[in-house]
Amino acid sequence: MPTPLDHEFVRSAARAADRLAAPLAADPEEEPAGVPHRGLARRVKTLVATYRSPDSELHGGKQAVAAAMTQLRALRAAQTTTGLFAGGDNVQSPPDSAFTVNDVCDAHVLAAGAGPELHDVTAALAEIAGAASGALLTGGVHTPNHRWELCAALARLHRSFPDYRLLDRVEEWLSEGVDIDAEGLYSERSANYAAHVSNPSLLLLADVLGRADLLDAVERNLATTLDLIRPDGTVETVHSRRQDQKHPFHLAPYLPHYRLLAIRTGRGDFGRAARLAAAGGIDDPDLLAQTLLTPDLCRALPTPDAETLPRTRYITTARLAARASADAHTVVYGGSDVPQHRRIRSGLACNPTFLRLFAGHAVLDAVRLTRGFFDLGPFRAADMRQLADNRYRLTETLTAAYYQPLPPDQRRDDGVYRLVDEGRFSAAMAFPDRPRDEVSHTTRVDVDLREDGADLRFDISGPRVPWALELTFRPGGVTEGAVPIGDGRWCLTTGPMTYRVGDDEIRVEADVEAGEPLAGPDRSDVLRYDPGQDYTVVGGTDATTGNRVYIGGLGSHTLTVALRARRSAPVA
Structure with a gap:
């Protein structure tokens, strides 16, 4: 028996496309101003999709065709003599142009099958694609995901304009191997680039090339992402090596991938994720084109699996653990790249947040530990080990040095020495040639993930x-039991505190086992966040925003902190 179609999903996709396309079709001769080339290509693709789709209000309309031609003229004008597109901070970029060419080629497939009314649109798309082909065939990249976006563009070009040189180049890139680890994470560990680049590109390549291994890579990534979905409908990004490590990322862009693989494999867990991704409504105007290009998306989803609670996942390659229960969802993280590289850098996992806790609407967005040790920044675990089920140890030892005089055979009469970076700062001191006296500081955090929160033990020496x-608590709640110290900040010493949003709350209680008494609300020099000199030297910061509660002290300490989630209506 054939699988029934999901007409409501297709209608929702059409409505999302119409929201973009209808205003363009209403004034089809209006020239676009300030629209980047990627936006122009997406407009063309969406307009052609609405023309093709019986569920669109623009179906078969001449206004959509005229608007598509207007956008195409602007897109062709943005194409340089190299075939690449102008615009953006990546100059003469093959991968950035590949994003546009992917949409151009998809639009070409849709237009070519629409009859003579779209002849001029089809010809204009073919001209743009042909002009870009040579540059993409020989062009390079500078991030891991760019390889798959570029390969997808080459495969799409071959699909519409067969040229086996394009496939040879795809095979050259793919022979490097897909950058997915044993746990199912791509090397950039980014939800944004998995959802927007790697997964859709590899799905296209799997289809065009008949490569089941590429489809398997996507399925493994989606399976791992299931354990990174947070109760607020976002995907965990604290471990990312890209820009999304600092921002929440919604599940919605994963919708077509979870939906397609749920339908093709029958996986109920993917079906559940697809429903979650669409729970806030469908806003992606590109989905309609995807339903036309991949009709399987229009089929009904399999029966979703019920959520398994409690559940725990430790992703060893990212050193990230998550535990979900009816009362709490807790994440502990110790996978920063900063301890190894000793610098903050684009492409590294730099976020110093090592714990999050969700209790319904009450959310502890970030737990961080800052130390005033040579301005080396907040705690970022260099090591994370699983001690037992749901128990983890995070450790970092910081080391700084004072340097002795140079040995006699290394001294220079002119006093001019090499400018070198010693890991903390740079100076013309020839540091590697000098004896050094080291000072160290060690932080160890033991975390016990419970069904109702977490127990933390800090050993600072x-x-x-x-x-x-x-x-740092997400705004919108009420803090009780801590002393306000201004600017959305509180001090906690003795006694418990709660952060309450409606009937949901997180309770925090600290206890000193060894060390001096905790700092009081008058110690603003202690109760503050220090991002470290990599940020402050250029006047920057990675500080959080929200309601921030501080527990502080001086010197070596052993401290326990209990975090408890209480919900009015726990998940069934």
């Missing part, structure tokens, strides 16, 4: 320097 534990 080293010189008598200030430290502060920062708990």
Whole structure:
């Protein structure tokens, strides 16, 4: 028996496309101003899709065709003599142009099958694609996901304009191997680039090339992402090596991938994720074109699996653990790249948040620990180990040095020495040639993930320097039991505190087992977040925003912190 179609899904996709296309079709001769080339190509693709789709209000309309031609003229004008597109901060970029060419080629498939009314649109798309082909065939990339976007563009070009040189180039890139690890994460560990680039590109390549291994890579990534879906409908990004490590990323862009693989494999867990991704409504105007290009998307989803609670996942390659229960969803993270590379850099996982806790509407967005040790920044675990089920240990030892005089055979009469980076700062001091006296500071955090939250134990050892534990709660709640110290900040010393949103709350209680008494609300020099000199030297910061509660002290300490989630209506 054939699988029934999901007409409501297709109608929702058509409505999303119409929201973009209808205003363009209403004034089809209006020249686009300030629209980047990728936006122009997406407009053309969406207009052609609405023309083709019986569920669109623009179906078969001449206005959609005229609007598509207007956008195409602007797109052709943005194409340089190299065939690449102008615009953006990546100059003469083959991968950025590949994003546009992917949409151009999809639009060409849709237009070519629409009859003579779209003849001029089809010809204009073919001209643009042909002009870009040579540059994409020989062009390079500068990020891991660019390889798959570029390969997808080459495969789409071959699909419409067969040229086996294009496939040879695809095979050259693919022979490097897909950058997916044993746990199912791509090397950039980014939800944004998995959803928008790697997964859709590999799905296209799997289809054009008949490569089941590429389809398997996408399925493995989606399976791992199931354990990274948070109760607020976002995907965990604290471990990302890209821009989304600092921002929430919604599940919605994963919708077509979860939906397609749920339909093709019958996986109920993917079906559940697809429903979650669409729970806030369908806003992606590109989905309609995808339903026309991949009709399987229009089929009804399989029966979704019920959510398994409680559940725990430890992703060893990212050093990230998540535990979900009816009361709480907790994430603990110790996979920063900063301890190894000793610098903040684009392409590295730099976020110093090491714990999050969701209790319904009450959300502890970030737990961070800052130390006043040579301005080396907040705690980022260099090591994370699983001690037992749901128990983890995060450790970092910071080391700084004082340098002795150079040995006699290394001294220069002119006093001019090499400018080198010693890991903390740079100077013309020839540091590697000097004896050094080291000072160290060690932080160890033991985390026990419970069904109702987490127990944390901090062992801080080293010189008598200030430290502060920062708990950043998502705005919208009421803080009780802590002392306000201004600017959305509170101090917690003795006694418990709660952060309450409606009937949901997170309770925090700290206890000192060894060390001096905790800093009081008058110690603003202690109760603050220090991002470290990599940020402050250029006047920057990675500080959080929200309601921030501080627990602080001086010198070595052993401290326990209990976090408890209480919900009015736990998940069934």
